Amino acid sequence: MTQQILIAVLILGALGIFFAVVLYIVAQKFKVVEDPLIDEVAEVLPGANCGGCGKAGCRAFAEACVAQHSLDGLRCAPGGDAVAAKIAALLGCVVEQGEPMVAVVRCNPANCGDKRKSNYDGLRSCAFENTVYTGESGCPFGCLGCGDCVAACQFNAIKMGENGVPVVDADKCTACGACAKACPRKIIELRNKGKKDRRVYVSCVNREKGAVAMKSCANACIACGKCAKVCPMEAITVEGNVSYIDYKKCIACRKCVTECPTKAIHDVGFPAPAVKPAPKPEAQAAPAAEKVEIPVAEKVEVKS
Amino acid sequence: MNLLNISGSPHVHSDESTKKIMWRVNLALVPALIVATVFFGVNALLVSLISVVSCVLFQWLIEKYILKQKPTIWDGSAVVTGLLLAFNVPATAQMLWIVVIGALVAIGIGKMSFGGLGKNPFNPAIVGRIFLLISFPVQMTTWPVPGFTMSFDAATGATPLGAFKEGALPADVTLWDAFLGHIGGSMGEISAIAILIGAIYLLCRKIITWHIPVAFIGTAFVFSAILWLINPETYMDPVMTIFTGGIMLGACFMATDMVTSPMAKSGQLIFGFGCGLLTIIIRNWGAYPEGVSFAILIMNSVTPLLNCWCKPKRFAE
Amino acid sequence: MGGVHPEENKISNDAAIEVMPVGKQMVVLMNQHLGAPATPVVQKGDKVKVGQLIGEAQTFMCANVHSPVSGTVLKVDTCKDAFGLAKPAVYINVEGDEWMESIDRTPDIKRECTLEPKEIVAKLKEMGIVGLGGATFPAHIKYSIPEGKKAEYLIINAAECEPYLTSDYRVMMEHAEEVCIGVSILRKALGVPNAYIGIESNKPLAIAKMQETARQFEGIIIEPLKVKYPQGAEKQLINAVTGRRVGSGKLPIDSGCVVSNLGTAFAVYEAIQKNKPLIENILTVTGKELPSQHNYIVRIGTTYNEIIAHSIGQLPETTGKVISGGTMMGKAVVNLDAPTVKGNSSVLVIGEKEARRNPETNCIRCGKCASVCPMGLEPYMFSLLVKNNRIEEAKAHNILDCIECGCCFFSCPANKPLTDEIRLGKNKVRAMMAAKK
Structure with a gap:
């Protein structure tokens, strides 16, 4: 009996020592030397792995930061300046302050919801629907409404609005750009948040000629160029049948908003009552159409 | 006029649906249910009814109140689970409440905890049965003696497999009895002919293919034949082997469950082979007289691997 | 290997080919073929004859486009095609029916061909x-x-x-x-x-x-x-x-x-x-809901609405879908004002009830999609890989071999849009390969 116990103990003990040695050798042989700084940088990152920086994830971003020992060309949008400052402190480098950005959906919901021109019955994916046809709105440049952007957002900041066009929650949006990348029609753009969160943008990317664009959507940009003429900062350019406001130059004076005949230019974040009644009679009939981002539903009612 | 519908091609569908498949499986199980009712009386019907109702009820409750989704009880899959669970227990009066627990385990743990139909790795009815077998070993192995009876307190006896495990096959059990179903056992497994009728219906409807049943039964037959030839005293003869116990029911209805069996034909053959082999191993050298459920459960766990290894033959290679 | 047996529905089998009259105005798209659009070689005001070259193939992957009618070129502009997308097009006001002299319009059958x-x-x-x-x-x-x-x-x-x-x-x-x-x-x-x-x-x-x-x-x-x-x-x-x-x-x-x-x-x-250029299509106007079935010779550029108006008057109330091509691989048309193009083989009208897809349910892993796939692929797996953006793996499992025949969706009891998903996956694979280059 004692002998049996002894044998068992010896065999198991020997096995244990043997495997310990093997483990030690293997651990030495395959040791990965890693800069401890990477761990520290990864620690301050948000850890959402949103991919907005263009890297595979937060750790890959940290590795890239440590590898080049600066933040040049690298920016963690969700973390913003706070995280950038922390990383800069860890790396011992200086970082430029970036302007806070937000995702902007540049499509009017005027055509969607009840005004669909067809019924899409296939795979709920914008990327796929885009290869099939114009989409339910009939506008070949408009939002398809299947929500690829909603699925791409890691921060729950973009939701499908009642009218089938997504709505961005500016407070939650970290400007990582995942939605803009997911949109097959390049409708979503990252723009600056603006002073006091006030911003003006052309909410249309339709590149069709004026008359055709009007047929596609009542709120389409028809590239009439009135906005460009009225802009005091020369911030507006009309190219390829669509007007574009350069947010770096825009001072949010909103002259273009009142000038736009199709109400394709939206302003966001301005107090609603501050808007003076527009000179045109038809616009007077539609005071509710003055823009805040949320009452999209009202806008459509006015149009109908 | 209506709005035109737009979608990618194709624009037609074969009209096959999960619902149709499940209800056809239910239809295929009816012959076995009839035989069970004939031989085990009202108990068989009652156990089946309670099992089915509780399976459907549990699925409804879980989908409605826990998963908060639209209940899918009408797709018939819970009914299939309920029937198969009932078929795998003895038709005795005490099973009337035990089978409810089995239904809860089958639906709750075996199916819904993985996300519902199509996502469960194991056959829910087998999960339920094995849970009952382990938790209520006495009740689950108290077999009513088959006979034309209307009584609730039928006499109990042994199954051919149980008797064989204890010593020898009872002399009065003939192959014909086993074929018709005049033997002891779980209520759905006794009659080979009723199961075969159902299986042929499923084959004609293209709901199952021959691969799993043939591989399962074939392997069991060949393997037990080898053992029998080596020593006819210790091992049961191969024909009796495949007609007694749950091999027929398991091979035709449980192992062919679409969700938990491999998709490629080659994978299905390996799956059936594994089931047959394990069944005979458990029967002859395991603690239990019957090993079909364990064999299928083990092979269920191999299914994802078989799906990875066994690919259909590519046209372009 | 694989394959399915959809209902044949060849209900227009016995309708002899009729000739569709020419409309008042024709719009001829410049890309009626696989590849780059042809370059218009006519201008506003030009007189054209039937069979005259109006779009020239100037790149390798391109084909010439000829005028299907005689008349005056109204404009060279864009026109929305059957899917609502703007394509370069030549608008022609139809005047008479004057053919190019080179075209042999006699009914005689000419057998000998001496060309190399x-x-x-x-x-x-x-x-x-x-x-x-x-x-x-x-x-x-x-x-x-x-x-x-x-x-x-x-x-x-x-x-x-x-x-x-x-x-x-x-x-x-x-x-x-x-x-x-x-x-x-x-x-x-x-x-x-x-x-x-x-x-x-x-x-x-x-x-x-x-x-x-x-x-x-x-x-x-x-x-x-x-x-x-x-x-x-x-x-x-x-x-x-x-x-x-x-x-x-x-x-x-x-x-x-x-x-x-x-x-x-x-x-x-x-x-x-x-010597007759490709200016006509032979197409079937069919559908279970239609009062009559037809086969037509139609000049390319005739709009869907013109074809419908001439053949059956108007679409039935119950129309759910208009398809150009067959039910398995045809394309659903959204813009009935669009002109037909080379290769259109039908105007197929499907009733509302048949047109709607049934709601998608969970995959029950029946493997039907794989068993009907004529290329021996595994559609259910592509569906998962594409959904989870595992594009490399989809490529490794030969997703590009898919011929988009639609057998997988056709036979799927869970109504999963497998063919759509695979097409999306193929696009993603191609985009990935293009990005790598």
């Missing part, structure tokens, strides 16, 4: 012939065999395995001789000993008719095929006729085969023997 193979190919290019089986691949490219490759088989696809479509069937019944001459010309262009015409055996009349006609010609063999969708898919057809298998990512010519559609053979006859 090179000249035949050049003429195919000049006449703007494209493949009429659906892909509209420019014919002159297909029949210019690349250096180092050799054509051994010419296969003419007359399987018409798509439900509803009957245009090829009608052409066989009414123009068997012309088709055979066209096939002989193509055979000559390739320099192959034999041409095989594959016809599904559910068209016994067409097989008999073609066999009888083919007897007068050298080297045309009629090959009755098993009835199974997709028997007319290029790779499946080659396999059925020659026993060869076109490998992954390979072209038919790599297996020594050239496949053309039966309609193309007819167009080739008209182009080579009659």
Whole structure:
């Protein structure tokens, strides 16, 4: 009996020592030397792995930061300046302050919801629907409404609005750009948040000629160029049948908003009552159409 | 006029649906249910009814109140689970409440905890049965003696497999009895002919293919034949082997469950082979007289691997 | 291997081909073929005749476009196609019906073809012939065999395995001789000993008719095929006729085969023997809900609405979908004001009830999609891989081999849009490969 116990103990003990040695050798042989700084940088990152920086994830971003020992060309949008400052402190480098950005959906919901021109019955994916046809709105440049952007957002900041066009929650949006990348029609753009969160943008990317664009959507940009003429900062350019406001130059004076005949230019974040009644009679009939981002539903009612 | 519908091609569908498949499986199980009712009386019907109702009820409750989704009880899959669970227990009066627990385990743990139909790795009815077998070993192995009876307190006896495990096959059990179903056992497994009728219906409807049943039964037959030839005293003869116990029911209805069996034909053959082999191993050298459920459960766990290894033959290679 | 049996619904089988009158205005799109659009060579105010070149192929992957009508060019602009997307187009105001003098409009059948193979190919290019089986691949490219490759088989696809479509069937019944001459010309262009015409055996009349006609010609063999969708898919057809298998990512010519559609053979006859460019389509107007079934010769550029108005007056109230092509691989049309283009084979009207897809349910892993896939792929797996953006793996499992026949969605009991998902996956794989380059 004692002998049996002894044998068992010896065999198991020997096995244990043997495997310990093997483990030690293997651990030495395959040791990965890693800069401890990477761990520290990864620690301050948000850890959402949103991919907005263009890297595979937060750790890959940290590795890239440590590898080049600066933040040049690298920016963690969700973390913003706070995280950038922390990383800069860890790396011992200086970082430029970036302007806070937000995702902007540049499509009017005027055509969607009840005004669909067809019924899409296939795979709920914008990327796929885009290869099939114009989409339910009939506008070949408009939002398809299947929500690829909603699925791409890691921060729950973009939701499908009642009218089938997504709505961005500016407070939650970290400007990582995942939605803009997911949109097959390049409708979503990252723009600056603006002073006091006030911003003006052309909410249309339709590149069709004026008359055709009007047929596609009542709120389409028809590239009439009135906005460009009225802009005091020369911030507006009309190219390829669509007007574009350069947010770096825009001072949010909103002259273009009142000038736009199709109400394709939206302003966001301005107090609603501050808007003076527009000179045109038809616009007077539609005071509710003055823009805040949320009452999209009202806008459509006015149009109908 | 209506709005035109737009979608990618194709624009037609074969009209096959999960619902149709499940209800056809239910239809295929009816012959076995009839035989069970004939031989085990009202108990068989009652156990089946309670099992089915509780399976459907549990699925409804879980989908409605826990998963908060639209209940899918009408797709018939819970009914299939309920029937198969009932078929795998003895038709005795005490099973009337035990089978409810089995239904809860089958639906709750075996199916819904993985996300519902199509996502469960194991056959829910087998999960339920094995849970009952382990938790209520006495009740689950108290077999009513088959006979034309209307009584609730039928006499109990042994199954051919149980008797064989204890010593020898009872002399009065003939192959014909086993074929018709005049033997002891779980209520759905006794009659080979009723199961075969159902299986042929499923084959004609293209709901199952021959691969799993043939591989399962074939392997069991060949393997037990080898053992029998080596020593006819210790091992049961191969024909009796495949007609007694749950091999027929398991091979035709449980192992062919679409969700938990491999998709490629080659994978299905390996799956059936594994089931047959394990069944005979458990029967002859395991603690239990019957090993079909364990064999299928083990092979269920191999299914994802078989799906990875066994690919259909590519046209372009 | 694989395949399904959708309801055939060849209800317009017995409707003889009628001629659709020409409308008041024609819009001719410049990209009616696979590849880059043709460059317009007419200007506003120009007078054109039927068959006159109006769009010239200036790049490699392109085909000429000819005027289907005579009249004055109104403008050169864009026009929305059947899917609502703007495409370059020439608008022509129709005045009379004056044809180019070179075109032989007599009904006589001209058998002899004295052209050399090179000249035949050049003429195919000049006449703007494209493949009429659906892909509209420019014919002159297909029949210019690349250096180092050799054509051994010419296969003419007359399987018409798509439900509803009957245009090829009608052409066989009414123009068997012309088709055979066209096939002989193509055979000559390739320099192959034999041409095989594959016809599904559910068209016994067409097989008999073609066999009888083919007897007068050298080297045309009629090959009755098993009835199974997709028997007319290029790779499946080659396999059925020659026993060869076109490998992954390979072209038919790599297996020594050239496949053309039966309609193309007819167009080739008209182009080579009659100098008539591709300005007409033979298309089926059909649908269970329609009061009558038709087969038409339609000038290219006639709008869907004009075709509907002429044939059945208006769409029935219950219309759910209008499809250009068959139910398995056709495309749903959204803009009925769009002009038809080369290769359109039908205006198929599907009722509301049939048109709607049933709601998607959980995959029950029945493996039906894999067992019906004619390419031996696993659609259910692609569905998961594409959903989870595992594009590399999808590529490794040969997603690009998919021929988009639709058998997987057709047979899926869970109504999963598998074909859509695979198409999306293929696009993603191609985008990934393009990004790598």
